[in-house]
Amino acid sequence: MKHQSLRRAALTAIAVASSLAPAVSLAASTGASAIPVVARGYRAPAIPAAASTIVGITGQPFVGIRLHDAIAMALRKNPYLAIAGENVKIARYAVVAAKGNFDLRFQIAPSVAHVTQAPTNAFFAGPNFSPIVQNQQKVAGTLSALLPGGQSVSVGLSQSKTIDNTSINAFDPSYATSLNVGLDQPLLRGAGMNPAREQLQLAVAGSRAARALARAQAASTIASVESTYWQLVAAWRSVAIAQSALREAMLQEGSVDRLVSRGAAAPIERTEAQSQVESFRATLDSALQQVAGLQNALKAQILSESNDPIWRANLVPTSPARALPKIAKLNALVTRALRDRPEIAQSAATQEEAAIALAGAKNGVLPKIDLTLGYQSNGFAGIPTNVNPFGAGPATPVPGYLAGAMAQSYHNLWGGRFPVYSAQITYSTTFGHRTSHAALATARAKARIAELQSKGLVDQIVIENRNALQAYRSALARLSATRAARIAAKAVYQSEVRKYKNGASTTFLVLQRQVQLEQARGAELQAQTDLNIAVVEIERASGTILTKNHVKLAALGSGVAP
Numbered sequence: 001m002k003h004q005s006l007r008r009a010a011l012t013a014i015a016v017a018s019s020l021a022p023a024v025s026l027a028a029s030t031g032a033s034a035i036p037v038v039a040r041g042y043r044a045p046a047i048p049a050a051a052s053t054i055v056g057i058t059g060q061p062f063v064g065i066r067l068h069d070a071i072a073m074a075l076r077k078n079p080y081l082a083i084a085g086e087n088v089k090i091a092r093y094a095v096v097a098a099k100g101n102f103d104l105r106f107q108i109a110p111s112v113a114h115v116t117q118a119p120t121n122a123f124f125a126g127p128n129f130s131p132i133v134q135n136q137q138k139v140a141g142t143l144s145a146l147l148p149g150g151q152s153v154s155v156g157l158s159q160s161k162t163i164d165n166t167s168i169n170a171f172d173p174s175y176a177t178s179l180n181v182g183l184d185q186p187l188l189r190g191a192g193m194n195p196a197r198e199q200l201q202l203a204v205a206g207s208r209a210a211r212a213l214a215r216a217q218a219a220s221t222i223a224s225v226e227s228t229y230w231q232l233v234a235a236w237r238s239v240a241i242a243q244s245a246l247r248e249a250m251l252q253e254g255s256v257d258r259l260v261s262r263g264a265a266a267p268i269e270r271t272e273a274q275s276q277v278e279s280f281r282a283t284l285d286s287a288l289q290q291v292a293g294l295q296n297a298l299k300a301q302i303l304s305e306s307n308d309p310i311w312r313a314n315l316v317p318t319s320p321a322r323a324l325p326k327i328a329k330l331n332a333l334v335t336r337a338l339r340d341r342p343e344i345a346q347s348a349a350t351q352e353e354a355a356i357a358l359a360g361a362k363n364g365v366l367p368k369i370d371l372t373l374g375y376q377s378n379g380f381a382g383i384p385t386n387v388n389p390f391g392a393g394p395a396t397p398v399p400g401y402l403a404g405a406m407a408q409s410y411h412n413l414w415g416g417r418f419p420v421y422s423a424q425i426t427y428s429t430t431f432g433h434r435t436s437h438a439a440l441a442t443a444r445a446k447a448r449i450a451e452l453q454s455k456g457l458v459d460q461i462v463i464e465n466r467n468a469l470q471a472y473r474s475a476l477a478r479l480s481a482t483r484a485a486r487i488a489a490k491a492v493y494q495s496e497v498r499k500y501k502n503g504a505s506t507t508f509l510v511l512q513r514q515v516q517l518e519q520a521r522g523a524e525l526q527a528q529t530d531l532n533i534a535v536v537e538i539e540r541a542s543g544t545i546l547t548k549n550h551v552k553l554a555a556l557g558s559g560v561a562p
Helices: 002-019 021-029 065-079 079-102 195-262 267-302 331-339 340-365 406-414 434-501 509-543
Strands: 063-065 104-119 132-146 154-165 169-187 315-317 366-382 418-428
Touching: 002 267, 063 065, 065 079, 065 195, 065 267, 079 132, 079 195, 079 366, 154 406, 169 406, 195 267, 195 340, 195 509, 267 315, 267 509, 331 418, 331 434, 331 509, 366 406, 434 509
Parallel strands: 063 315
Antiparallel strands: 104 132, 132 154, 154 169, 169 366, 366 418
8 A cells, every 4th residue: 555655646746747847947947956855954963972883893802813714714614615515525426426337237136936837748747647847946147337438248147956847858857057248339329429428427527617616616715805804904004094193183182272272373273173083083983884894794704603703703814914926927827827727627627518418419319230249158967867758668868968967067058068159230210310419409509608608718817817917016006106195295294293383384284284194094005905905816817826825625614514
C-alpha cells in the first residue's frame, strides 16, 4: 500500500509539473531558482565534544603486527585460499582416479554344480538306465588390463574336476584345464587417443590448472594484504601528522590568547586561532576514521572467525619501511612475468585441456576397427573307466598322456597339446556421425577460445607491467618533489612564526603557512604510500611476489577449521 501511495503521489507531481512547465521555463529565463527547499529551518544541533576513538577495539595497549605475519595469517586463514588448496587436492585425486583405469584387474570365480539329468538313450544314461548325475568343481581366474594405447589384454586360467556316471564315459573323474590369452587392439577409433587416456591427460592438465589458480589467488591475496598494510602505515602516520598539527595550532592559540589578553592583538585573531584548532581536530578525527577502516580491512583479510580476539586489537604495523628494490627494465619484467606468472601456467593448462579434448574429438569421428587376437591352450586328463561303450569286448586303451589327475591335465596344458589360435577383425560405424562431428566442432571452438584468451592474457600482462613500472617511476618522482615541498613549507612556516613573534606578521598568515605545511606533509606521505604500493604491484605484475614471500602451496588455508 505504501508503494502504491508513493507511486500515485509521483504521478500527481509529474502531472502538476507538466501543467506548470511554462511557468518553470519563465522562472528559469528570469534567473529565479527552481531548487526546492528541503528541511526548512534546519540548524546543526549543539552536541558536546567527544574524544576520538576507534569503534570495536580495546584502545591501548597497541598490538604490533609485522607484514610477513599478516601475509602468513592471510594465506593460512583465508577461507577462499583454503578452498583453493582443497581444489588442488581434488585435482590430484582426479589424476589418481584416472590412472585407476589402467590398474591391473583380477577376478577369481570358484563354483560347484550338481546336475541330475533324465536318461535319453542307452549311451546317455547312468548305470542300468538310471539318471545322469554330474558333480563339477571349477575355479576360474582372470587378469586383465587396459593399456594407455587403447589395447585390452587379458590372461585367464581355469581348472575343473567332473564326476559323471554316464555309461559311455571313458574317464571318471575327468580333469580339464584351460589357459586363455587375449589382445584387443583398436586400429582407428580408440588407437592412441581413447577415453581412458583422454581422462588421464585432462586430469593432469586440470591438476596443473588448479595449482596455477591457487598460486594466482595467493599472489592476489599477498598483493592486497601488502597494499592494505602500507596504507595502514600511512594512515597511522597521517594521525601523527594531524596530532602534530593540532598541537602546534593549540600552541598558536595560546600565544594569540595571551596577546589578546594584553591588548596586543585583536579579538578576531583569537577566533581565527580557535577555528584552526577545531579544523585540525576534525582532520585528526578523519585520520582516525581512516585508520579504523584500514584496520578492519586488514583484519578481514587475515582472520577467518568473526569472534577472533584480534578483532578487538588496535593493530599498529611494526615492519620497517621497505628499502627500494632494484627495478628491472620493462623488457626484463615482461619476460619474467611470462615465465613466472601463475596466470600463464593456468592459461597453458587451459590450452592443453582444449588440445586434448580436440584430439579426442578427432579420434571419435573415425570408424571403429578392432583387431582381436586370441590363444587358448587346453589340458585334459582323467581316471580311465575301462568301459566299452558298445558293451562287448575289452575297452580301447586310453593314451598314457590322458591318464592321470589334475597334475597330468596341467602337464598337457603347459605342453600346448591342444592349442587354439584365433584372429578377428570387427568393423563398426555410425551413419551420419552427428554426435561425433558436433563434439569435434565444439572442441575446435573451445581450442580457439583458449588461444584467444592466451593472447589476451599476454597483452594484459604486458600492459600491467607497463602501468606498474610507470606508477613506480611517477611515485618516485612525486616523492622527491613532495619531500622538497615539505622542507620548503616547513622553513616558510617557521619563518612566519618568527615574523609573527617579532610583530611582522599576522595570525592569519601563520595559520595559512601551517595549513600549507600540513598539506605538504600529507602529499609527501601519500607519495611514499603510492611508492610502496607501486613496488607491490611490480612484484605482482612481474610474477615474483610468491617467491619473495616464500609461499608454499600446502600452507594455503591450512589454518581454517573444517
